[in-house]
Amino acid sequence: MSVEKYVRKELRGPARQSATRRSGPPDPEMITLAAGDPNFLLPDYIANEVKHAIEIGQTHYCFGGDPELKEAIAKYYSKYGYETPASQVAITAGGSESILKSYATLLNEGDEVVAFDPAYSGGTMVPAYFGAKVNFAPLEKLEDGSYDFDEEALKNAITPKTKCLYIENPGNPSGKVYGKKELKAIADLSIDKDFIVLSDETYTEYIWTGEKHFPIITLPGMEERVIVAMAMTKMFAWAGMRTGWVIAGPELSQYVNRAPLGGASWPMMRGCLKGLKDGYQFVTDMRAEYKERIEYSMKRFNEMPGVKCPYPGGAFYMFPDITGTGMTSGEFTQKLAEEAKVLAVSGASYGAGHGEGNVRFSMIRPLSTQKMKSWFPHKKGYMLEDAMDRIERFVQKHA
Known part of the structure; x- marks a missing residue:
């Protein structure tokens, strides 16, 4: 059979x-x-915090996530220029669930997602599970083998069915870092063509150009048009400990929080909190x-x-x-x-x-x-x- x-x-x-x-x-x-x-x-100080949480019995349900960790995440992200209350933060079981939770919030059967090409497969394979299609906007390949933003290719990939653009900043595998001018062009298209931007910002701590990470959510008119997906995976080198988060605007975050996914465990959240405070x-x-x-x-x-x-x-x-x-x-x-x-x-x-x-x-x-x-x-x-x-x-x- x-x-x-x-x-x-x-x-x-x-x-x-x-x-x-x-x-x-x-x-x-x-x-x-x-x-x-x-x-x-x-x-050791992070590992010991996880161990301590287990020893004192923090092994039960934590509906909605650790409030103290949400406050710490909001404070962490404020260094990039976006002030958000803890209520706009959702805790996830790692970066993959941050992406999954975002798509679960947005996508219906027949919707379309635009992604740059090449792009992280974890962000481009998921839409199919919601009956959505991915259209790719090729990045421009330069003479030295690197890849750069191509605004015309992005415009050509957008259709009336486009619900969301998936962007990694910095990019995986390309290493592409999108600056303010490029993000402004993307934001203008988001407003003009009416779609949400799912901004995967997993690698924000690792930028080699001398620039500071610029979040697209800080641009005018974008607070309710952006979902930010992040994770501790790369930042604190704990890929197997599965802790991440999603940030969105005041209204959009309410819907993100309704998406029925599990979230992180208490011990992992306490370790994450320790890392954000002291790491x-x-x-x-x-x-x-x-x-x-x-x-x-x-x-x-x-x-x-x-x-x-x-x-x-x-x-x-x-x-x-x-x-x-x-x-x-x-x-x-x-x-x-x-x-x-x-x-x-x-x-x-x-x-x-x-x-x-x-x-x-x-x-x-x-x-x-x-x-x-x-x-x-x-x-x-x-x-x-x-x-x-x-x-x-x-x-x-x-x-």
Whole structure:
């Protein structure tokens, strides 16, 4: 008996395979630069706060989320120029649920969502579950292999059915940081064409251009046209602890809070609160480590034949152009995993394929000079330098 007929149509057919998710037992020789799961070890003061919450019995329901954490999130976001009361904050079980909760608030059968291409797949695959369609607006690919905003492409992707624009700022995988001028153009279209902006701001602490993150929700006329989705995943290096939040305007936030999703657990919320209150030095230290990794990797990539690697505006991914090697993105990542034992992600897997020709490498492996504690063992042969050595030998062999 086949149960497929009972299964939602988006899940039918063969499972999607990728070089980043390989069947069988883990290969001890493999170095992963695939998932965006930071390697830094959670500080003791945050871990102890989670442990303490469990020990004193904070393990029960918390309908609506921890009020003290909501206050702390509102205070945190105010540094970007948007003052919001705690009532406009909704706690979620991580960034993925922040996105899911936002779409659950907005989308009906037949609605359309616009997303840039390439884009984070976690933000573009969900609309189908609500019967909505995603239209992609290709970013402009520049000579150095980087991607930039294309206003005309965005206009062409908008239709009378457009309910929402999904934007990551900074972008994943592109590292694109949208400045005030670009966000103003997006805001003007939102008002003129009457759609909501879902602003995924997961990587706001990791901007390398010298600019400060600018929230689109602060622009005139946008307070009730924006839902901000954020998470502790990247900010405090706890991808598996699943805590995030959503911020929206006074009226829109009431509907966000009605979306029937679970939210975070008490212990995770208490750890999140501790991090927001006392954890900025940890974030500052991580930022410095990432910057070193990015600068080191960019230099190494640009010394490889057939590879062009732009400096990312934000986030902690390298997204080099590998077209000069003569391989597609999929061929490159598959062979890299098989021959060099390094996992990366094909750029074609983001969005509708406009990332073809690029490959995403996550800067989650430590340099041998790293000072911070890591849950990856500092083991000779498996550091970031070792991964880059393997990639270089692979490229020299095939280019």
